[in-house]
Amino acid sequence: MGLVPTIDLTSDDAPQAIDRACREVGFFQIVGHGLDPVVERAAWDAAAEFFRLPLDDKLALSIPEGDAYGYGPFAVERLAASRGEHTPPDLKETFSVGPFVDPPPAVRDDPSAAFVFSPNRWPSSLPGFESAMRAQYDAMAGLVDRLMSMMATGLGLPADFFVPSIDRHTSALRVLHYPDLAGRGVEPGQLRAGAHSDYGTLTLLRQDDAPGGLEVRGVDGAWHPVPAVDGAYVVNVGDALERWTNDAWRSTLHRVVVPPAGVAGSAERQSMAFFHNANWDARIECIPTCLAPGYVPRHEPITAGRHLMDKFRSTQY
Numbered sequence: 001m002g003l004v005p006t007i008d009l010t011s012d013d014a015p016q017a018i019d020r021a022c023r024e025v026g027f028f029q030i031v032g033h034g035l036d037p038v039v040e041r042a043a044w045d046a047a048a049e050f051f052r053l054p055l056d057d058k059l060a061l062s063i064p065e066g067d068a069y070g071y072g073p074f075a076v077e078r079l080a081a082s083r084g085e086h087t088p089p090d091l092k093e094t095f096s097v098g099p100f101v102d103p104p105p106a107v108r109d110d111p112s113a114a115f116v117f118s119p120n121r122w123p124s125s126l127p128g129f130e131s132a133m134r135a136q137y138d139a140m141a142g143l144v145d146r147l148m149s150m151m152a153t154g155l156g157l158p159a160d161f162f163v164p165s166i167d168r169h170t171s172a173l174r175v176l177h178y179p180d181l182a183g184r185g186v187e188p189g190q191l192r193a194g195a196h197s198d199y200g201t202l203t204l205l206r207q208d209d210a211p212g213g214l215e216v217r218g219v220d221g222a223w224h225p226v227p228a229v230d231g232a233y234v235v236n237v238g239d240a241l242e243r244w245t246n247d248a249w250r251s252t253l254h255r256v257v258v259p260p261a262g263v264a265g266s267a268e269r270q271s272m273a274f275f276h277n278a279n280w281d282a283r284i285e286c287i288p289t290c291l292a293p294g295y296v297p298r299h300e301p302i303t304a305g306r307h308l309m310d311k312f313r314s315t316q317y
Contacts, residue, residue, distance in 0.1 A: 003216060003224040006232060008032040009146070018147075019154030022237050026250030027216050029232040030147075035139050037231075040206065043136035046129045047175035048270060050095055057125060058093075067118035068172065069098045074179065080194030082311065088190035091181060091258065096174040097133050104168055107280045112309050116170040116280065137173045140204055140274035144171070147202065147235065155245070156289040165282035170305070171200070171275055178212065178256065178269035186258055192269070193256035198238040199311035200277035200304075205234040210269040212259035216252055223255070240278060240307050243299050246290040278304035 003025055007017045010032040021028035050058070063070040072094035080087045097120050107113045122130045145166070152161040178192045192212060207214060209228035216224050216236075226234055242251035259267035278284070282304040286297035 002227065003218050004028060004226050004234070006031060006229055009034075009150070015150040015154035018150055022151070022154075022245075022249035024250075025216070025218070026237045026242075026252035027226065027234065027254070028236075029226075029229050029234050031229065031232050033143055033146075033233060035143060039132075039135045039139050042128075042132040043175070043272060044206070044270070046126065046132035047095065047177070047272065049126055050123060050129060050175070051093065051177040051270075053123065053125065057123065061095075061121045061123060063096070063121075066115065068115050069096045069118055070121040071095050078194060079196040080191075082196050082199075085194065087194050088187040090194055090256075091184075091186070091190060091192045092176050092178045092256070094174050094176050096172050097137060098172045099170055100134060100137070101168075103280070107305065110280070110305065113280050113305060115309065115312070116172075116277070116305070133173060133175075136272065137171075137274070140173065141169065141171060141276075143204065143233075144169075144202055144274070144276045155287060157287065161287075162278075165278045165304070166201070166276075168279040170277045170280050170308070172277075174273045174275065176271045176273065178210075178271075180268040181212075181258060182267070191255055191257055195253050195255040197251040197253055198236060198275060199240065199308055200238040200275050201241045201244075202238055202276045203234075203236050204274045204276070205236075205271055206273075207234060207271040208269060210259075211263045211267045212257055212269060214254060214256055216254045223257075226254075238276075239311060240284055240304060243302075243307070244284050244287055244290075246286045246298055248290045277308055280305035 004027045005021050006029040007014055008031050058071045061071040074093040075089040077090050078087055103113050103117045148162040149159045153159050207228050214226040216226055218224050237249045237251050239251045242249055283301055284304055285301035
């Protein structure tokens with residue numbers, strides 16, 4: 001049995017199993033989620049079609065400085081920089097989309113909020129791309145609502161505890177392409193995605209089973225692979241939710257490794273990640289059931305927007 005458990009969301013003990021996984025590992029996989037496979041496949045195929053476009057077409061949609069959404073070129077991002085590490089660039093390319101709503105009145109005057117509400121960009125040569133990404137984004141947001149309800153129950157809270165803090169969420173959907181590295185030079189210490197933790201509340205990941213995949217760092221200090229489970233999503237706790245639970249739940253380091261030497265055939269890889277964030281002005285403070293009598297919270301209260309931007313700025317050189 002691997003480090004990361006698989007949880008069926010239709011089981012009666014799913015909330016308790018989620019709580020246990022979040023405390024022990026910070027990662028789990030979910031089946032029984034009920035997402036429409038037609039929507040998933042349309043988004044997956046649209047992403048693959050986008051990454052096959054000529055490079056100039058993709059670069060025309062590059063993310064401008066100060067914005068969040070669009071094309072992230074190959075070997076530009078360094079996720080390990082969020083931990084203060086200087087590494088070679090990550091061996092991937094990405095495309096990200098964000099909220100399809102205008103910022104609410106309460107946050108319109110906050111200049112930092114412009115980042116998460118920056119414009120989306122769409123490839124004109126792929127007319128079905130936007131609708132596929134929107135449909136997947138909405139499906140993932142609905143699934144997170146269900147998960148957060150189960151998480152609240154697992155924490156001994158009312159099922160609707162998180163609703164006022166996530167009903168105007170600022171989440172992002174990112175599709176990722178890891179090209180086959182045959183014939184490419186790989187520098188010492190270079191990975192497909194450097195070791196990092198995620199910034200928000202939850203991340204949901206759909207991955208394939210190509211070589212060179214996701215690994216999670218266990219409490220033993222070793223790196224453990226997370227094998228692809230047919231139809232499953234990998235779920236992990238983000239930094240904001242770790243802080244919200246007073247560190248009772250773990251935001252665990254993870255990475256995407258390069259394929260082992262001598263792999264036969266193509267090691268091209270693709271995934272879809274939904275990075276869920278709370279409302280921009282949601283207050284992240286110690287959940288009552290996560291504070292033992294006589295103790296004080298480990299962290300000061302902070303808004304979700306401030307927390308997110310502090311984390312993002314830590315990745316900039």
